[in-house]
Amino acid sequence: xxxxxxxxxxxxxxxTATHRQDRTFNPPEDYxxxxxxxxxxxxxxxxxxxxxxxxxxxxxxxxxxxxREPVVEGTELxxxxxxxxxxxxxxxxxxxxxxxxxxxLSRFIKLIxxxxxxxxxxxxxxFIDYVYIFENKGEEVGVxxxxxxxxxxxxxxxxxxIEKELNxxxxxxxxxxxxxxxxxxxxxxxxxxSIIVQNDSFTALIPFFARYAYEVNIYAxxxxxxxxxxxxxxxKDLAGVLKTLIKKYDNLFxxxxxxxxxxxxxxxxxxxxxxxxxxxxxxxxxxxxxxLKYLAGSESGAGAFINGSLPEEKAEExxxxxxxxxxxx
Amino acid sequence: xxxxxxxVKKDDGRLMYYYTFEEDxxxxxxxxxxxx
Numbered sequence: 001x002x003x004x005x006x007x008x009x010x011x012x013x014x015x016t017a018t019h020r021q022d023r024t025f026n027p028p029e030d031y032x033x034x035x036x037x038x039x040x041x042x043x044x045x046x047x048x049x050x051x052x053x054x055x056x057x058x059x060x061x062x063x064x065x066x067x068r069e070p071v072v073e074g075t076e077l078x079x080x081x082x083x084x085x086x087x088x089x090x091x092x093x094x095x096x097x098x099x100x101x102x103x104x105l106s107r108f109i110k111l112i113x114x115x116x117x118x119x120x121x122x123x124x125x126x127f128i129d130y131v132y133i134f135e136n137k138g139e140e141v142g143v144x145x146x147x148x149x150x151x152x153x154x155x156x157x158x159x160x161x162i163e164k165e166l167n168x169x170x171x172x173x174x175x176x177x178x179x180x181x182x183x184x185x186x187x188x189x190x191x192x193x194s195i196i197v198q199n200d201s202f203t204a205l206i207p208f209f210a211r212y213a214y215e216v217n218i219y220a221x222x223x224x225x226x227x228x229x230x231x232x233x234x235x236k237d238l239a240g241v242l243k244t245l246i247k248k249y250d251n252l253f254x255x256x257x258x259x260x261x262x263x264x265x266x267x268x269x270x271x272x273x274x275x276x277x278x279x280x281x282x283x284x285x286x287x288x289x290x291x292l293k294y295l296a297g298s299e300s301g302a303g304a305f306i307n308g309s310l311p312e313e314k315a316e317e318x319x320x321x322x323x324x325x326x327x328x329x
Numbered sequence: 330x331x332x333x334x335x336x337v338k339k340d341d342g343r344l345m346y347y348y349t350f351e352e353d354x355x356x357x358x359x360x361x362x363x364x365x
Contacts, residue, residue: 048347056345106330113332114348 002062002083003070012160015083017062027145034147036094046091053114054091055152061087063153084127086154090114091147098148099256101247105329108239115263116227116235122154123228123268130155130162130267138258140285140292150261158267165264169275181277185219193312196319197244199326201237204245206315211305213287213314214252216245218280225276226265242280243327249284251321259284 004013027033033044036051046054057065063085074080092100092111100107115133122131135150136143158166172180185203188194194205196216204218218241224234249257260283266276287293287308298304335347 046345051347052350053348054345055348056339057343059341059343109330110332110348110350113330113350117332117334117348 002064002067003072004081004083005072006074006079006081008077010160013081013157015062017060017083032096032145032147034089034091034145034149035096045089046094051091051094053093053110055088055114055118058087058089058151061085063087063155084156086122086125086128086152088118088122088152088154090118090133090150090152092150093148096147099250100148101243101250101256103243105236105239105243105327108243109235112227112230112235112238112242116230118152119227119265122152123226125154125268127156128154128268130158130269131265132159132162133263135259135261137261138256138285140258141260143258158269162264162267166267166272166275169277173275179223179275179277181219181279182223185221194315196248196315197241197326199237199240201234202241204241206311206318208311210311210314211307212283212285212293213307213309214249214257214282214284214318215311216282216318218242218245218282220278224278225273226278228266229278240326240328244323244325245282247323247327248318248321249282251323252318253286253289257284257286 002015002017004015006012007014031042034046035044036049037044037047039049045056045059063083065084065086067082067084070080070082072080090111092098093103093107119131119133122128132153132155133150134153139146169180172178172183176183184207185205188205188207189198189203191208194208196204196206198204198221201221202218203221204216206215207217218238220234224230230238246257249259262281262283263278264281265278266272285292293308298306330350331353333349333351335349337345337347339345
């Protein structure tokens with residue numbers, strides 16, 4: 001069962017999705033539902049013997065294109081509504097054991113083209129206000145299927161964290177007359193010490209206010225709002241920075257580095273262009289080679305993050321980790 | 330690279346998209362250049 005319940009205290013919607021308890025959890029390797037279907041084998045989510053990149057609607061969605069009626073009635077204080085939206089799964093490669101940092105640049109270019117297509121397609125639906133593209137990578141962040149994949153949630157409204165970002169960005173624009181993200185990037189570039197890699201179109205850095213030890217943000221250098229504005233040059237440049245960063249992550253401690261990757265861009269709502277700035281945020285759970293960052297008392301109960309390291313020192317660590325140049329292939 | 334998309338409806342009604350890519354003339358000439 002799936003529905004949205006209003007939290008009047010935080011002024012945000014909660015999605016209930018009890019059917020997700022039944023989703024596939026760490027299946028044996030020969031039963032991966034994201035691999036192609038082998039002739040004579042069990043049918044996976046992809047009923048073909050091979051594929052390049054595939055997107056499909058999630059079998060266990062938190063938001064549904066044709067949602068069922070809520071099972072409980074709301075009140076004036078705590079309204080309930082159906083959870084209308086779309087949840088998709090993006091398969092990055094048919095190679096189950098594939099390590100993305102070892103894939104050629106062309107794989108990243110293809111993936112960005114697919115993300116762009118999904119963003120444009122889903123944004124055009126009248127019942128969608130926000131298209132959120134993300135990747136959960138590694139058991140440490142709760143991944144239940146190890147096959148390289150990401151997800152897309154197309155929400156009926158703007159989710160709380162994104163809304164907070166946008167409101168702050170709008171306020172900054174009204175007060176200063178400039179984009180908040182453009183100004184943050186300008187300051188980071190002037191100070192230099194947080195920059196990890198940079199090319200014509202994108203800059204990867206650990207922001208001054210990073211919450212996680214190795215929290216990298218990738219900012220568009222110009223005021224680009226979303227994938228809808230991406231041309232071939234931007235696609236190739238983002239692919240280069242993305243691959244370089246993921247390679248650095250994997251080389252940092254000598255294992256495939258887990259993270260949550262969140263792509264933030266313009267909502268599917270008119271009038272948000274001036275204060276939406278395309279950027280990607282990475283939240284890796286490791287704070288050292290063998291210690292994880294937990295969202296404990298202060299973070300979970302008070303919303304106040306404590307970072308046990310200095311972002312500029314962690315940026316230096318990543319800068320000094322191979323590869324030192326932007327990946328071109 | 331030119332992208333092609335094929336939309337398919339799964340047996341249970343869910344939508345699915347197969348993406349394939351073709352090298353365009355620019356990609357081919359780049360490869361030729363690299364192989365010289």
